[in-house]
Amino acid sequence: MKRKTPAKAQAKAPSLYPWRFRTLVFFIGIAFVGLILRLAWIQVINPDRLRQEGDMRSLRTTSTQAVRGMITDRNGEQLAVSVPVEAVWADPKTVYESGSIHNERAWLALSAVLKVDIDVLKRRISNPKKRFVYLQRQVTPAVAEYIKGLKLGGVFLRPESRRFYPTGEISSHLVGVTNIDGHGIEGIERSYDQWLTATAGEQRVRKDRQGRVIERLGVVKEGKNANNLTLSIDQRVQALAYRALKRATDENKATSGSLVMLDVKTGEVLAMVNTPSYNPNNRGQYQSFRVRNRVVTDTYEPGSTIKPLILLSALQAGVTSWKDHIQGGPLYIGAKQIRDVSIHSANNLFDILRYSSNIGMSRIALRMPAQEMINTLSLFGLGNDTGSGLIGESLGMLPQRRRWSDIERATLSFGYGLRVTPLQLASAYATLANQGKRVPISTIKLDKAPRGEQVIDHNNAKAMMQALEFVVDNAIPKAKVPGYRIGGKSGTAKVAVAGGYGKDYMGWFAGFAPASDPRFVMVVVINEPKGSAYYGGAVATPPFAEAMGGVLQLYNIRPDAVPNAPPPSLAQMEAAVVPHT
Incomplete structure (x- = not known):
């Protein structure tokens, strides 16, 4: 014989849409509409600020390396060539923020490999408001690799070139010499400085968080290629x-x-x-x-x-x-x-x-x-x-x-x-x-x-x-x-x-x-x-x-x-x- 549910018990069964549930749904709906409106405002009505924030984190302007032209004799023998080297520079602000200023062992090693007194290095980075200072110019690739291994925060390398003269003192008076910035100051190097000098170009690129280029966006400034020079001397x-x-x-x-x-x-x-x-x-x-x-x-x-x-x-x-x-x-x-x-x-x-x-x-x-x-x-x-x-x-x-x-x-x-x-x-x-x-x-x-x-x-x-x-x-x-x-x-x-x-x-x-x-x-x-x-x-x-x-x-x-x-x-x-x- 089937048992009947009392009428009182049936009256106390939970309702399908209680007022608290309706209130929750209401506020969720408002929040959802707000998010949609915010997304519409950011991405459709006023997207510039968000785009600017993204660009500040990913867009960079890079320079092409300008290599000075080669000087040869009448038979093609090299008299002056540019060889790749590195410049060691520091960002004092980053040095202090990263805490690498306290890594005495690494700074002593850097001083030894650059052959620069440790006190001189410390004076160069003593102002934490500076963002760029050279520590050494034109170091060899081997020295550059050693410096990379020190992993000093705020110390960086940048590529540059150095002039090398294979014939040494034999042709020095005629060929001349350049200064550390690659501009001729004597001889042919000075007389034909504009002809031999290359101008670095600039291009806009987008980089990921690891610094890898993921997109090239175009040339900002056209560079000028250097010209080689053939001398009359044998x-x-x-x-x-x-x-x-x-x-x-x-x-x-x-x-x-x-x-x-x-x-x-x-x-x-x-x-x-x-x-x-x-x-x-x-x-x-x-x-x-x-x-x-x-x-x-x-x-x-x-x-x-x-x-x-x-x-x-x-x-x-x-x-x-x-x-x-x-x-x-x-x-x-x-x-x-x-x-x-x-x-x-x-x-x-x-x-x-x-x-x-x-x-x-x-x-x-x-x-x-x-x-x-x-x-x-x-x-x-x-x-x-x-x-x-x-x-x-x-x-x-x-x-x-x-x-x-x-x-x-x-x-x-x-x-x-x-x-x-x-x-x-x-x-x-x-x-x-x-x-x-x-x-x-x-x-x-x-x-x-x-x-x-x-x-x-x-x-x-x-x-x-x-x-x-x-x-x-x-x-x-x-x-x-x-x-x-x-x-x-x-x-x-x-x-x-x-x-x-x-x-x-x-x-x-x-x-x-x-x-x-x-x-x-x-x-x-x-x-x-x-x-x-x-x-x-x-x-x-x-x-x-x-x-x-x-x-x-x-x-x-x-x-x-x-x-x-x-x-x-x-x-x-x-x-x-x-x-x-």
């Missing part, structure tokens, strides 16, 4: 020249020495060296007297090396000829006597050059106006820019006067009263060896030879070349190169000091080879030799012969000297020269 010739010059300056205990070699046809610089030199990879050797490129910055009185140019001026003016007989005997100009070092009398142009006669030169110079000589020297490039493009190049000094005394004209004719750089004199002799055609000097490799300008009569130039070959054969044996015909002129000048001239000398030699068809011109200067010899024919000719012999063989130039042939006589030379027409 590093093999440069090494030969530097070795010969260094030996000469050491043996003669000279204050300094300079050597420059040019290609006669193109005007390209094949070698340019100085002593003392410096290693551009060692900034501790950076001293003003070492880094100066004396070939272009220093000026000297050229002494007897100027005599061929003055004689060409006289030939051009028609005041003398190769068959002219020059009066001998002593020469007085006012109260001053012009003297010769040689005891031989010079009665013609060949003997004037062979014996380097100041008396003979003075007698010819007194036949013509001084301005005639100055104009000819200017045509050869003296007193003018050579066109090398090197920073700091001196123009030298050609005297300009309204009135010239006889003694001033006389001393000008044998190389006193004017100043030239070794490069200017080399350019002048290259013009002579190029049969009177002058081409601008270039330190950059050329695609083709320039046209040049005919500045003197080519017949007179050819005759002077023959005369200078006669000079080497008969008076300057140390300048000879076995198997080749050499032409040139030595010179010796006193070093000018305040109020006059001191006791020191400088020795010059300017020459060309092979004399049958000149290809190379070289000028050597030995400044203030302290040994027993000081004449240019004794101190400047050995490095010339060594370097010139090396380059003639290196370029496989065919020997043009007749084996065992005696030097031509004076009569033969007089018969061989071509008179001015």
Whole structure:
């Protein structure tokens, strides 16, 4: 029999929608509607603030690394390259907030690897308000990896590059050097700084919390790629020249020495060296007297090396000829006597050059106006820019006067009263060896030879070349190169000091080879030799012969000297020269 539920019990059964449940549902609904409205406000009506907050956490601007252009010689051998290194920097605020400032052991290790005193490091990060300070620039990758392992909070690394010069001191004066920020401060590095410099670009990226790039959003700033530079020098010739010059300056205990070699046809610089030199990879050797490129910055009185140019001026003016007989005997100009070092009398142009006669030169110079000589020297490039493009190049000094005394004209004719750089004199002799055609000097490799300008009569130039070959054969044996015909002129000048001239000398030699068809011109200067010899024919000719012999063989130039042939006589030379027409 089925049991019936009492009516009272049925009345107390729970209701399906009690008031408390309805209240809860009501408030949940309000909250849900509020969330929907808030989401709509944030994402639809006013999304900028949320987007800004997200961008602040993920958007970054990164810079591309700017690598400086490479410098090479004419054969592609590297002279200056940029190698990757790292810069160590710190964020002092992060250092203090992370607590790494108290990690003494790690800071001592950092001090040791950077070779910076610990107190100096601590002073650099002592201001917790700073956000950036360099601890060390241009550390090697190995040091950078060690620093990463220290895990010092607030100490970071950033990539940069460092200039490296594979040829060291051999090419340092011409190539130059950069500062720690990668800008040229000497030589080619400075002259072509804009050409070699790259500009870093900037791009916008999005990163995740681990710092990984997850999206590239576009370029903010376009960068500029660096340009490479090919120089005219041949590093093999440069090494030969530097070795010969260094030996000469050491043996003669000279204050300094300079050597420059040019290609006669193109005007390209094949070698340019100085002593003392410096290693551009060692900034501790950076001293003003070492880094100066004396070939272009220093000026000297050229002494007897100027005599061929003055004689060409006289030939051009028609005041003398190769068959002219020059009066001998002593020469007085006012109260001053012009003297010769040689005891031989010079009665013609060949003997004037062979014996380097100041008396003979003075007698010819007194036949013509001084301005005639100055104009000819200017045509050869003296007193003018050579066109090398090197920073700091001196123009030298050609005297300009309204009135010239006889003694001033006389001393000008044998190389006193004017100043030239070794490069200017080399350019002048290259013009002579190029049969009177002058081409601008270039330190950059050329695609083709320039046209040049005919500045003197080519017949007179050819005759002077023959005369200078006669000079080497008969008076300057140390300048000879076995198997080749050499032409040139030595010179010796006193070093000018305040109020006059001191006791020191400088020795010059300017020459060309092979004399049958000149290809190379070289000028050597030995400044203030302290040994027993000081004449240019004794101190400047050995490095010339060594370097010139090396380059003639290196370029496989065919020997043009007749084996065992005696030097031509004076009569033969007089018969061989071509008179001015």
